[in-house]
Amino acid sequence: MMSQDNSILCALDIKDNNIKNVSVSDATIENRGVMKHIKLVRADLSYILHRCPNCGMNTLVKNGKRVTNARLASFNGKEYHMILNKQRYLCRNCDCTCGAHSDFLIKNHTMTNQVRDRIFDMARESFTLSSIAKIIGISPSTVSRVLYDNITLPSRCNRLPENMCFDEFHSVGKIFTFIAIDAQTHQLVELIHDRLSKTIIEHFINKYSLSERQSVKTVSIDLNANYQLVVHRIFPNAQIIVDRFHIVQLCSRALDQVRINSLKRISDKHSRLYRALKSNWRLYHLPLAKVDDKNIEYVFGINEYTTIQNVIDIGLDGFPVFKEVYDTYQNIQQSLENQNIKLLSETIHGYKKNGTAMDTSISTLRKNLKYVENSCIMPYSNGPLEGTIGKIKKLKHNSYGFRNLDHFLKRITLICA
Known part of the structure; x- marks a missing residue:
């Protein structure tokens, strides 16, 4: 009988040797007008108890049993209810009563x-x-x-990490919430209810001492100028790193805009040049190392057997300005990938305006050249933070949004724990 009890308790993941006489049966209950088929577990909870928890005297005697209904976790999709007969005790000295208790139960709750x-x-x-x-x-x-x-929202983290990532995400309504994580361990550091510079600065200054804030060495951000001012204000010794993805994305969008403007200037929509720029636009975003100039393959769009390099050259030869923008994009992408700070600096400083969207992108990089160079030589980026924000967006999507910001932030701390 004991081996059978142990087998059932092991299957139910109950680690209490004081629970005995276990049996499992099928049962049907009504819940809000709906009939449900459940598994009913019956058992006894009893152990030897001599001293009274109230007076401490060795005068306890058994005094019947109390039936409680406890909910167990399911492991096969069905609900498991436990009818537990808990031993009661009476003190002959002070007339107080007490009952047997198990660690898997929650006091005064049917939930376990x-x-x-x-x-x-x-x-x-x-x-x-x-x-x-x-x-x-x-x-x-x-x-x-x-x-x-x-779940309680922490007022601050135990220790500020040396390398951090800053960003924001759309939380509740029209509110954008600030988030910071450790760039190395990817652990959540701070969640602030809005992204205003004043709020962020006051939070860090009030919660952390100057010596703690001086220990921060790097902060990875996007090209948000407000965050640059915030970092300089609260972390005096920190170097700013502009995320590499945002740098490439900035130049990539400029490249696409120039390509689209070039397409609009082609009157023959069935020409080889138009199809090379229209259907095979992804080829112009490939790194140079992945551009094949030897193997011939069938390329859809232009419907020819040729190399990838030849398709790219068709578009570049048709528009010299587009070729300049393409070369600039490739140099920036290559310098970030190979950590070539010399090539990066030469590309940004040597760029000549040509009246395209790339002018604005290079102007932005020039204003943030020091931070852009840091992204080229330092290993940190906002990649881990983008992954965390991806989890947050998944939670928001699954829940069809949140109305209560406090509840949303608590769920975020739970999935980021």
């Missing part, structure tokens, strides 16, 4: 620690409250109460 842990596990995977409630078999309000009442 198993169910609570399952709620947090599913919440970390960006499940919605209604989905968690449906899978576990409890009400959404219970899930909400378990999650939001047991």
Whole structure:
């Protein structure tokens, strides 16, 4: 009998040797007018207890049992309810009563620690409250109460990391929330309810001492000029790194805009030049190392057997200005990939205006040249932070948005933990 009890308890992941006489049966219950088929687990909870927890005297005697209904976590999709007969004790000295207790139970709750842990596990995977409630078999309000009442937003992190990433994301309504993470461990550092420079500066100055803020060495940001002022104000010794992705993206958009303007100047929409620029636009974004100039293959769009390099040359030879922009884009991309700060500086300083969108992009890089060069020689970027924001967007998408900012921030701290 004991081996059978142990097998059932092991299957239910209950690690309490004081639970005995375990049996499992099928049952049907009615929940809000809906008939549900569940698994009913019956067991006894009893152990030897001599001293009274109230007076401390060795005068306890058994005094019947109390039946409690506890909810267990499911492992096959069905609800598991446990009818537990808990031993009661009476003190002959002070007439106080007490009962047997198990660590897997929550005092004064029908929910067990198993169910609570399952709620947090599913919440970390960006499940919605209604989905968690449906899978576990409890009400959404219970899930909400378990999650939001047991999570507190930290006022500050224990220690500021030496390398950080800054960005913001669209949270609730029209609010943009500021987020900062550790560039090395990818752990969440700060969540601030808005992205205003004043709010961010006041938060860091009030929460962290000057010596703590001086320990920060680098901060990775996008090309947001406001963040540059914020970093200089709160982290006196930190170097700013402009994210490499945003640099390439800035030049890539300029390249596309010049290509589209070139297409508009072609009157024959069926010409070889038009099809090379229109259908095969992705080829112009390939790094030079990936451009094949030897192997001949069938290229859709122009519908010819040729090399990738030849298709690119068709578009570049037709528009010399587009070729200048293309060369500039490739030099910047190549310098960032190979950490060639000399090529990067020569490309930005040696660029001559040609009346295209690339003029604005290069002008922006010149204004931030020191920070752009840091991105070329330092290994940190906003890549980990973009991944974290991706998780946040997934949570927001699954939940069809949030109305309560506090609840949203608590869910973020949970999935980023």
